[in-house]
Amino acid sequence: MLEPEDIADEMMWTGDAKVLMDALIEVGFIDVIDNQLFIHDFQDYIGRLVDKRKKDAEKKRMSRKSSKEKVEPVRGTSLGQSADSFGDGARNSTVQYSTLPNTITTTADEMEKIEKAYSQIHGCLGFKPKDWPLVTQFINQGIKSDLIIEVMREKHKKKLEEGGKVNSFSFYTNAIKERAEQDGGQDRLDFINDM
Incomplete structure (x- = not known):
């Protein structure tokens, strides 16, 4: 806390x-x-952000579909980027890896789930601003929120038993990388080692 x-x-x-x-x-x-x-009202604001990202993703999907069907394309998104942009407005790539699905919708949902768990585990308001890029990298690399949350719970419990305190999400990064390596094999490890 x-x-x-x-x-x-x-x-x-x-x-x-x-x-x-x-x-x-x-x-x-x-x-x-x-x-x-x-x-x-934090959950209200986060909910609006998730809804906005889902709408943007739908606009992009419809734009791609419309170009094939000769329907008028979407001119832009609420983030001010073109429908063919490969970023989510925060300089995070939304281009899919061939074996790891990655969309704005799943990214936002996964991040919200991780932050909610982090808040519950630590009895705090959520991540520090410097932690968001780390979380985003893990999600963009296809590491599931359930794995990240499981590692956070295990490491936090162990740290408390030792009488210590966790000050930021970065405390968990090495353990998350190790667990992803064990669970995901060499392909996932290649993405993680690029961090």
């Missing part, structure tokens, strides 16, 4: 961390539910 000092550090707050936390709770930005901290 993140301490007020951790949140203050991430927000680059130089004053008293408790004062910042109290203010965030008072103005309703942070909700306290069962002694856990949550960003107010």
Whole structure:
């Protein structure tokens, strides 16, 4: 679970961390539910992002289909990119590997599932901004969220038993790579080693 000092550090707050936390709770930005901290309406915002990405993916699919059927093509997406763009707007490739399916929809769904599990495991608000690229790389390489979540739970439990604390998702990366190597064989390992 993140301490007020951790949140203050991430927000680059130089004053008293408790004062910042109290203010965030008072103005309703942070909700306290069962002694856990949550960003107010976070799931509503994430849900809209997932819906937007699903709509964009559908627009792209229809555009590709329409070019074959001589139907008017989609002019763009809500991310401002062309229908033939090979990125998701965050410079992440959405080009599929021949054996590993990868679409904007599954990427968003997988990432949401991983962040929700991370939040539950750590009793926090979610990933730090610096953790998102690591998670995105694993998902884009076809590593399933269930494997990532299983590794997080195992490693976090072991770290707690040792009396330690996990400060970011990067703590799990080597263990995730090792497990993916065991579960996925050499093809998956080639993608992972490029990280």
